[in-house]
Amino acid sequence: MPDLDYQKQAQEYYGKAPVIIMGSGASAAYGMSGMGALAQHLIAHTDVSGLSEPELDAWKHFCQVLDSGVDLESALHQVATSEDLTSRIVRATWSLINSEDLEIFQKSLQDSEMFSLSRLLEHMFKSSLRKINIITTNYDRLVEYACDHIGIHHFTGFTHGFFRQLTAPTSLTPARKVNIWKVHGSLDWFQSPMGDTVALSNIPEIPSDYKPQIVTPGTQKYQKTHLEPFRSIINHADQAISDAGSYLCIGYGFNDEHIQPKLMAKCLRQKTPITIITYALSESARKLIIDGNAHNYLAIERGETDDQSIVYSSLNEAPVTVDMNIWSLEGYLSLII
Template identity: 75%
Template sequence: MTWYEDLALSNTDFQKQAQDYHSKAPLIILGSGASAAHGMSGMGALAAHLVARTDISGLSAAEIAAWERFCQVLRDGVDLETALHQVDVSEELTGRIIKATWSLINSEDIRIFRESLQNKAMFPLGRLLGHMLRSSLSTINIVTTNYDRLAEYACEQERTHHYTGFTHGFFRQLAAPTEITTARKVNIWKVHGSLDWFKSPLDDIVGLSNIDGIPDNYEPQIVTPGTQKYQRTHLEPYRSIINNADQAITAAKSYLCIGYGFNDEHIQPKLMVKCIRQNAPITIVTYQLSSAAKKLILDGKAQNYLAIERGATDDQSVVYSSFEKAPFTVDRNIWSLEGYLSLIM
């Protein structure tokens, strides 16, 4: 133990703080960082994939011009979400971008699933959920902006039932939460859609489990960043999913954010009301705290927070606590979910 860690521990027991916040059965918010820990592509890799692999054959001259402007904006170093806001693309081109996005993320998702079949300890999220459900808790809520199914895989590896808005099975249809009854359940509210959601030829939304290609006449239902993001999320099933996520956030007494960058308009408002106006405790574990996280939580008016990011090495963590005036460094990996579990289990 270093002298600065010892000094920090003499002022506040951050492990006790972590355990106290965890004891309040936190709602879990998963961001892209939670998936990146398993090797999923981030925005940079996705942008490169879109430039290289998006099908633009048969598009109009105006659509191709818009696509070229979009690619140039990316080459100029603008991030993907900003680029998709700066360049107005047609519905047809948006559909092409969605299919290219689906192709990359789905291939990585299936690779991780296959790896998990050989590695029972692959998902620390599963161990966290199993630990929480061994108490009197019967329902856990997860809210996520991710398209992948890693949260579902984590549940199943721990033999935990999950609900994502659909019936169970290989060809799943929309179902109300009351249709799925079990003694223990994890609700996974996917506010930007999921790799296994598709619009069918009948124009309804269905779930197709672990397929490796888009079926003929089916359209992936994932919401990419950009100007059409807000239009699409007013439609079903997004509207109901977001409403359920809002209710879960409002009802929660504590929050655990894993790899979440605090950049989503569908999650932020009610979360910040709870943390600022009602002083609900929030824990953040991530590779690197985003500027938005620092502004909203650390530099904002949140009264009860514990934020942990990676330090100079993987075996070092920087801790920000509402009990301390300044961050301090700990010579342990507690910034990853695996490391965080050592604080609470």
């Protein structure tokens, strides 16, 4: 397949104003911990003082399962943890991801060109678009920072300010807006002592009597996401997926049951175009998109080096190796801008 074809395909799909779907790979590019590093952090830093004997037994079993090489999500499904122990795992997760997030924010203050996403959004808004939807499974605020760097208003389900409360998308109507639908919660969302969810920006520690509103993998994930604000956020994400003319997936592994069903229905039944850029295509992505019945796809992963890419396209039977970086967001931008 000649170079021109996949570039033309990338531009054609991009021209349909994609909904952007971001997974952990998008944040890993900035040094955020993945599941492996998070698992080791949980083993070392989860506070288990004062737990009952059965809870301590469950915790030991959980650590053994992780040490045996089972991934974090599977381990959290295998071991039944009490509400108290789950809460402690959530707090330990929050402390690691939040410290890394704040470090990236500090670095971004010195480097206004840090976020490739800023360039992408800026370019998308050069059209008649007034609204861009981004759906993410990440807790971090890198998308928000990317918006801030180019002076674009973003909406995550809350009012603006320092003590933010849940509100409708229509409450903010600037000329241009990025909706960020965080289906697993965010570092700045907390359950207040009153029981409602509020958002508190860039704080280094969890306030007393507040609980982080992030959904860790495992059995609790299903219970939690049926409650507010997750239920409304997932509904908005579903609506964005349903209305989309195309999709751009950045570092997304196709392993999330909150995004998958609607996304795949659109790609399979309605042949909605999808572009995937990632360090390495997950097994799920290969199975659902490349080996599945997706009609219009362009998937690009890293080759043997950073300066090599492997391109999978619905226009070509075999993958093509390209001696340039088009698998990262920065590299992908060279195809479309």
